[in-house]
Amino acid sequence: MLDAPDPSSDDVLPEPRPLAPRSMTLTAAMLGTATLLAVLVLLPTPYAVNSPGPTRDVLGELDGTPMIQVSGAETFDSTGELRLTTVSSTGGPGYPTSILGALTGWFEASSVVLPVEQVYPPDVSQEQLDESNEAEMVSSQEDATVAALTELGYEVPATLLVAGTVEGTDAEGKLEENDVLVAFDGTPLPDYQTLVDDLADVEPGQTVTLTVRRHGQPVDVPVVTTEREGGGAQIGVLIDPTFDMPVDVTISIDDIGGPSAGTMFALGIVDKLTAADEADGEHIAGTGTMDVTGEVGPIGGIRQKLAGARRDGAAWFLAPAANCDEVVGHVPDGLRVVRVATLHEAREAMEAIGAGEAGDLPTCTADAGTASPSEG
Template sequence: MTANDPRGVPVPEAPSGGEKRRRAPRLTTTSGVMTYVLIALAVLLPVPYMLQLPGPVFNTLGDHEGKPMIDVSGAKTYPTDGRIDMLTVAVSGGPGRDTYASQALGALFAGKETVIPTEAYYPIDTTREDVAETNSVEMSSSQDVAVAAAMEQLDEPYEVHLLVDGVVPDSPAEGQLRKGDRIISVNGEKLDSEPDAAKILSRTVQSSQNVDLVVERGDEDVDVALDPATIEGRHAIGITMKQDFEFPVDVAFNVEGIGGPSAGTMFALAIIDELTPGAMTGGKHVAGTGEIDPAGKVGPIGGARQKVAASTAQGAELFMSPAENCAEVIQAADQSKITVARIDTLDDAQNAVEQYAAGDTSDLKKCPAGGADNNEKGQ
């Protein structure tokens, strides 16, 4: 955006009189020029904000660049129909990229984008490479968790193991634990094959002065005794963790270049659709969002306003919103074009799709008109 040409601004005529009065218009003109120059410079200065706007939309039941978005093998699969869209948010600005005052102001006036302080999302020393790596890790993790949630929903057994993914220097774990150690138990509580193992371990560390671990390292079990310490303000032993899953099916995701965890719920629905007879959507077009955990609990995401706008523009007839995003979704949704369902769990999401496919939404859990959080149906 450029400033108005100062030459197009009317300048008062010089009043008659002495020499000082004749010079006044020049000072006024110079002052006006300087004012507009300063405004122009201010508008073009980078500001510490990011803009969220609707990003590309992908059909999890379809193809992407000539390959299936989700390819399930190792078990009997069934034909699908319709669309279950996963939604993305495009971001302007953030670490390594400038947002200009003109862009931020334009977004505020347009009302279609969200302007947020960069520091609300990223520490000040975050680089663009850090963001890309985090998004990639979150996407990879969300895929595994989506498969786990789908297996839970289908009552299919699977195994999950908690591994040490890294050790913090100068922490209690340094020299005691190694990357790749499989954590079997903590203070006598079994963790192996427990979907909530990471939460259990974290909770135990937070509440204990001593932590006794049993880890599998190679072909042997090793006992490790640690005394938690304060690390970056938290009671911790100084490790990062990751889950390693063993599923009864193989699932390949064609999502290169897409990051973040918010597609988990739609991934899980697509997997269930492929592994069960009949088209879950009944040939209809639905969309939604939501992070998910292995137990099927749906969590809130960022950019909900942009996602419901993108799904409406693509012609989706049902939008599934995490409960905690209801307020902003209802505010942004054109409800004359799209029905908004509230989902707390994967079971809610599957029921919403199946009810909409059957043409009966009388029992559909909906985000209330005011966006408040409640448990009533049909509100």
């Protein structure tokens, strides 16, 4: 035990000297500067930052539950991975981007910083955004299921309910909400694909006869078609189909919204319902919306999704053809991109990759849409 110093002895410690005014000023200045910097770093900015988000293997499980569950048909295991890709965003309502977050985004090659009004609609709450994203996710799952089952040869009956008409088309004022399309030029319409196939044989400007069920009675409605964006004829009718699925498919997903996972959902369903191990151990990522007709549509954040795919071990990436101009020059090392425009093309790409025969698959080139062999 130490003895307390004797005040009368020479061992008494000297009293500490008071800080000089200059030292006190410097200390206060340093503390003030540090506090100011900390506050500035956390201050919100008028920017949104998009960065690579998480990926999910649609052939795998989520919290012990398979992401894709099928009843009413035999399913088969796969040794590969099919990863949907996402974008993580800050700057939305209630989640402002800090100065530090914006600076980090500017210096990260895989991130993009944009004025917030270019990313999020004004006067929209986070709750409204969440509801919209969730609705788009649910719709994408249904569309992916219809497209996958159709690709596999199933018939998917549908009731084609008229939800409205396109302004300025001949259908406006002729068809009514809640009409049900039942025939096209006398040909019955048991499903959506039949309507698409029939319309593909029509030239823009040609008159077709739509038979609808209105208040329980059949009504023939002549409609002059117009040219749709991208070519082909359209009837100017907004259709809200109700599908009678021949196979029950349930997709479990966590806090991911939007429609861009449709292509990978559809591929996952195809893989599970076929005996062949299409991916055969390969790690394939991708993105793209999926229409019930099997068309792969463009999405946002393709560069961030490429980076996220490679980060999580993917060696291959299926990219929508319409996004090719954003892909060129931004493919991470070790990732090979395959351009796809339809579910059938995506399925053929998956099979070729799994079989080790992917050398001639089309990729994205500088002219954003020309097929050429993939590069290693």
